[in-house]
Amino acid sequence: MALLEVQNLKTHFHTQDGLVRAVDGVSLNVEAGKTVGIVGESGSGKSVTNMTILGLVPTPPGIIDADAILFEGQDLRSLSKEQLRKLRGNRIAMVFQDPMTSLNPFLTIEDQLTEPLLIHKGQNMDQARQRVLQLLKEVGIPDPQSRLKDYPHQFSGGMRQRVMMAMALVCEPSLLICDEPTTALDVTIQAQILELLKRIQKEHGTTIIFITHDLGVAAGFCDEIYVMYAGRIVEHAQTDELFKTPLHPYTASLLKSVPRLDQEASEAFVTIQGSPPDLTALPAGCSFQPRCDHAISRCETERPTLEEREGNHSRQCSCFVDLRGEVKS
């Protein structure tokens, strides 16, 4: 049974400029113990999807609709606000992008890290402190005892992100959602953080959803990948397959546009023509169609749906023109 199953999630926002379809029919299937990547550019809806799952999207101005959001078998939509709150930070935890702004600058890390334990596990301060020290050691903070009373601004960038992760792991969640955890860090630190995540997953069996816009990072880290564009999933496959034979034109363009070390210096960079979509005014047919090199007339009028390929439910694509040349009828 999947740990997390999302069916046809829609999150729309009423704004002064129109109805923003941030998430427009997303379905995810996350098996326990796996590392699932969600890749897409800014505005593709990857963060909003996860915020919606966690219940962190305020409902005015947001409008949320889904066929199902199942976590460990429970439908999250049927839970009360209180029940949902008890899951957050406890069974499902989130690590955010920028640790400098995501940690409270006015509180010590001891304060912030012990909070989930005090609230969700009903521990007292001593017990919580012990657990936090253990976790800080595990994420690689040297001499944690002396750093408990420190404030976030007294840590370096990489250390801060480790603290964030410790905070997320403190209640031993079964699902860890990481929203671009390495984007704000430089490359060497990035590698360290990814190592840490891998280790944690191996040791604790935590399921990880990894959100990023960086394909390279996703390649090295995730078991399977969902590619999102304009609020919809355009392709889903195991990592190797995705990189070997991408089916959706967008995925292919993304792969092509990553600069390679063995490129000739005189070669121009490959870019995806056009500009990111206006989420209040999506085209009638396929959302990627205005920028697609392979579009046919059908793409302008009909909106494609995410469908299985090769009869494999973990290999999906949402396109009328398969890059292997098959045209869906």
Place this chain on the structure above:
Amino acid sequence: MFKFIVFRLFWVVVTVWAVSTITFFMVRAAPGDPFMNEVRNLKEEVQAARKREYNLDLPLIQQYGLWLKGMVQGDFGPSMKSRDKTVAQIIGQAFPVSISLGVIAMFFAVMIGMTTGVISALRQNTFWDYGLMGFAVLGISIPNFILATILIIVGVFLLGWFPLSGWETPYHVLLPAFALSLPFAARISRLSRVGMLEILSEDFVRTAYAKGLKEKHVVIKHALKGAILPVVSYLGPAFALILTGSLVIEKIFDIPGLGKIFVLAAINRDYYVVLGTVVVFSSLLCFFNFLVDLSYAFLDPRVKLEEAA
């Protein structure tokens, strides 16, 4: 930290000295003297004798020096109107009254202001928000003597809860302090609303909710410390304005405070009383500003004290 405190206290003393010196020369600069408005038939010799008594026949600089010396020793000089009291005595009687009025008003202002501001921020764009902020704008659009009058009409005449004037029982304190606090409560309300809204849109608040914390917990433990900063910055100037606002309130409610004494002394050219009051108020103000700056270090761990200095 210690260095900071010493440094700042030194500046407090310098400021108070500067203020009193400026005041001294300003008060004496105007044409006329304390006895102008008195019984106009005073004979010349009597006038001269009076002047000698108060050292008014000496050169100005010498008067200043004498006065300064006296001040340092705690002698504020004699009053020229109430001839049986020294300035120190007059101020000593009225000071506790004014200071209690001011402190209670400040307390009301912060309590009322912050509560309404936070509620407005949490329930943004709802009826609560518009209603409370509407009241807040009222508080800063009407002169305080009118506000006080309205409160008197309601509190004394309509409801009969409060006595009209005087300063005997605790009940006498409540209405004047409340009237005094209202414009400041209004301003603090708007400030804390803005501050709170800004903090609530910060990432770390999002993290707090993602950890599964309750709204009350997030607001009080996580958001409040940051939201309070613009309010704290305002407290310094607010205190000065509360001191001056008390002039009007003391007059309306007939409270024997320092404000009334100051205005009378200014009109009557009772130099030493005026100077004494200015020195007292100025010291209060400087000291209060110093406390405010000190508090930044406790509120925001990112602030190093040298920056605050």
Place this chain on the structure above:
Amino acid sequence: MNIPIQTDDVPMRKRPWGEVPFAFLVNLSWFMSFIVGIILIPIHDLPITAWIAWGLWFAINLSVTLFLQTKRMVPLEAPVSKKEIQGTSLFKDAINRLKQNQLATLSAGVLILMMICCFGQSIIAKAIHPDIDDPKSIVALENSFLSIHFDHTRLNKEESFSPPSTRHWFGTDFAGRDIFARTLYGGTISFLVALVATIVSLIIGVSWGAISGYTGGKTDHYMMRFVDVLYGLPFMFLIILIMTLVNGVHTTASQNRDIVTQYEDFLAEGKTEEADKVLQENELTTNLGTVKAAIWLDNNISPVFVMFIAIGLVSWLTMARITRGQVLSLKQREFITAAKTIGAGNMRIIFLHIVPNLLGPVIIYTTLTIPTVMLTESFLSFLGLGISEPQCSWGSLASAGWKEINVIKPYWWLVAYPTLAMFLTLFSLNFIGDGLRDALDPKMKR
């Protein structure tokens, strides 16, 4: 808000009220009709025709509003057409946002209307009573419509303290002067005080802060140290002192002016004995010098002017701090370095680059200073130190009226109307300030 509703042919959307043409005028009309209604109620002998007229106005408002409501359904613009991205300058962007803020535009409308009424009254009064500024001009008891309602110096002892009526819309004061005219005239003075004091505070504050911030280093440090010291001054006390002195000077001068003139006339004619007698009779032998000084001061410096400057001096400190803060952060910005790299000199940098970016916070702070100034002025009037007769401002009218009122003489109209006028003005200024802040703040998360 914009909920797409499918009709058979063209998708329509309901646009918000603010986008409807003439919405601003309709809002203003509604607001004014309510204010006028409130004013009409206490007028006890109002003929029915007035109420009918008001009812008509109300009905027109209603029908126009209902009509415009039907204009709210508008075709949904075709989404695929790429809207041309026009570069908007920060100001154009801000003005657009401000235009959408209905509260701010309504407030601006109310404010402008008030100013028109007040300055209009001055013009009318001057026209029908040309030597209105000369305190010695005796007012003939004119009974023309304009004179009754717009001449703020028109005296009529028999009509003193009359409540609001058709003859005197806002009632009369102790001398039978029409409060409506007095309120409008007071408005002119109040606006003038606010303007001058704010300009004083602006000039001193912005210059101080800009120079301090831009120069940096030790100069900056000491300039700001000076500001900090001044923060410790209980300013209001000093203002009270200044105003008391000024008033004292004024009183001395007015009491003794004729006597001194007499004395000097005698001296000029060589009649030293008579001159000395004059002095002796009026006890001026010892302090002639001071009295002369007082007269000279009073002749050359108007007390009102001193008050303007004094009030302006109170608020420049915060203006200086804000400006300095802005300049400091602007200095670091890359565009300043860029300008320097292409060889722009300091003056050019200051005027072309820094000043436009200063305007935002400065304008906002100005709209918040004006209420403070007006309230300070009313505070001074209450203590007896503000504008003196026959001039008046809203603050002085309200405090003078307040002093007249007691249980036997509940002349509420003396206080209510000036207060209402002040309240409307300050209310509007606050909302305009808020609107400006929202419009000019680039960090706004929409």
